[in-house]
Amino acid sequence: MSKKEQLEALESAKNTVIRSIAETMDLYGVTPSIGRLYGTMYFRRESMTLDEMKDELGMSKPSMSTAVRALQEIDMMKKTWSKGSRKDQFVSEKDFFKFFFQFFCKMWEREVKINLDAINQTRTEIKELLKQNDLDEEVREEAEHSLKLITDSTHYYYWLEDLVKSFHSGDIFDLVPIPEKETESE
């Protein structure tokens, strides 16, 4: 078996994982191309430049530029200080735990903030409406139902906030411990 064939066998084996990573990354809101880029870089020890990426994936440089930015936004890629080269260098985040916590905390915090803001505003408005003394009975009943519904839902958002805290603090590992190594990330 020639060296070339050996390399091809290795590449083929790695591609299975690259594809599965790209496939499941749709859950993190990235496109298949971006997922493929991450999967490719996941196996790299050294950093890559935009030009290397575009050659590797057979895509344009602006696409790589935007893909890299998208991956940086969800903390799956970091710009690393270029040694000799004047080009930007990037490395993939290989610690899935780190990624997991950063991603979901950010996601849930956004969900809590946007919805609690809206709920608070709506609650104020409904309470204002309920003050009206000429309020139609049907409207009042409807308004009270809506008010109760969103007020109840705040419990969920507060709970989500607490969950994020337990992720940030690392308390989650008391409940679900990490089997071995990789504990000392971040």
Next chain:
Amino acid sequence: MSKKEQLEALESAKNTVIRSIAETMDLYGVTPSIGRLYGTMYFRRESMTLDEMKDELGMSKPSMSTAVRALQEIDMMKKTWSKGSRKDQFVSEKDFFKFFFQFFCKMWEREVKINLDAINQTRTEIKELLKQNDLDEEVREEAEHSLKLITDSTHYYYWLEDLVKSFHSGDIFDLVPIPEKETESE
């Protein structure tokens, strides 16, 4: 203030929350239209038919049909047995806790399964390659690196599996308790 104006004020107040729900639901992989449908139905006490939905949102019936299916897939909507009507009736899931657990458990289980399957296959292939006695040194080193990388990553997937278990069992509530009511869901 006329009854009509009162109703409009209430609708306007509710719309703030409907919009915020629709906005954050992109995190759950649904389109804005589907998010708006869910937000609309969230405030409804009674079930809705496809025709009522299409009138309410000003969209076509096939769109409602597919939207409802998408929401059912992420457990945000249920078909409810029609009383008098022969049309299908649907109600939104209003318990966000229930939704949260069903959604993320399903999501994470899928991620674990797809990636562990791929990793196992790739591990077998790389180990097979490493058995070759005429293996080029550079290829061997590269193969061993890849093998170590994916083997380490299994710890993450096993941990994710455990996390899902603690969600399913309810153990998560020992760590992050629910403030008040809504505890007895599912």
Next chain:
DNA sequence: AAATTTGTTAAATTTTTTTTTAACGTTTTG
């Protein structure tokens, strides 16, 4: 059994998103 209702699938259209090519501004190098 014919006609109607209901939900879904199929095809066509529209809209949105992704990707590329071209152009630009900044920095570096000679």
Next chain:
DNA sequence: CAAAACGTTAAAAAAAAATTTAACAAATTT
């Protein structure tokens, strides 16, 4: 300081996704 390299933005093209209209199949009613 001119020329080249680099990353990004802008505009155009291509691809993908969402939406609608049309057609269909199953069930129900008359």
